[in-house]
Amino acid sequence: MKLYKGFTDQIEYVAYTAIEYVPVEEWAKIQVVCKNVNMTTECFCMYWLKGQAEFEDYFEPDEYLEEEDTIREMLDDIKLAMSHQTPEEGSWLCATVNISPDGSYDYAFDYDEEPEFEDEFLDDEDWLKEWEYFPRTRQYMPDWWLTIMERNGMEVGDTLPPDAIGPAPEPPLSS
Numbered sequence: 001m002k003l004y005k006g007f008t009d010q011i012e013y014v015a016y017t018a019i020e021y022v023p024v025e026e027w028a029k030i031q032v033v034c035k036n037v038n039m040t041t042e043c044f045c046m047y048w049l050k051g052q053a054e055f056e057d058y059f060e061p062d063e064y065l066e067e068e069d070t071i072r073e074m075l076d077d078i079k080l081a082m083s084h085q086t087p088e089e090g091s092w093l094c095a096t097v098n099i100s101p102d103g104s105y106d107y108a109f110d111y112d113e114e115p116e117f118e119d120e121f122l123d124d125e126d127w128l129k130e131w132e133y134f135p136r137t138r139q140y141m142p143d144w145w146l147t148i149m150e151r152n153g154m155e156v157g158d159t160l161p162p163d164a165i166g167p168a169p170e171p172p173l174s175s
Contacts, residue, residue: 010078014071014097015105021061022047030099031055033077035115037093037123038129042117043072082109083134087165090136112142129157135164 018030028050034043043062045057062070075095083091092109099105127148138156141149149156 007078007082010074010103011097011107014074015070015099015103017061018045018097018099019103021045021059021064023051023057023059026050027056027101028052029101032071032095032097032099032132034072034095035074035093035117036079036095037117037122038113038126038133040117040120040122040126041072041076042115042120043070043075045071071092079134084165087135088160089140090131091134093130111140114142114144123154128152128154135160 009059014032015030018032022030022045024047026049027047031046031118032043033046034041036042045059045061047057047059048054049056062072065071067073072073078095079091089111092111094110094113094115095107096110097107127145131145131154136156137160138146138158142155146156
């Protein structure tokens with residue numbers, strides 16, 4: 001899969017992979033959620049049946065895929081590449097892709113809400129490392145994260161130092 005500026009191909013891959021592995025024929029909605037902080041990633045897929053307000057169940061397409069082809073890996077790649085497009089904003093903490101039965105989808109990247117992980121507890125060190133990997137300027141730091149940084153003696157400036165972010169990832173040569 002190649003990385004493109006708008007990430008349309010990657011998001012489409014995530015959507016169609018989820019559709020391929022949903023465990024029922026008749027579904028009303030699929031949602032893919034990926035939370036990623038300090039290299040801790042939690043990715044899950046849910047589906048709703050027609051006529052139901054609550055989701056029916058979780059499913060895990062990644063268990064059937066090669067490591068480099070997983071939804072988790074694709075979203076991790078998108079996070080890294082997006083951080084280089086607008087470095088002062090850092091990168092997202094949670095990505096959501098909503099998929100309809102006709103194959104259409106929408107997506108959102110949340111940069112501000114503190115994600116809650118099912119099996120992991122994030123401490124200050126995790127947030128310091130996240131800022132080290134994906135730095136942000138003060139303007140793009142949510143208040144709760146800024147408090148963590150200041151509590152640990154870290155100063156968040158109005159601009160990023162020139163060496164704050166490494167070189168942009170190279171897109172793969174083949175799909």
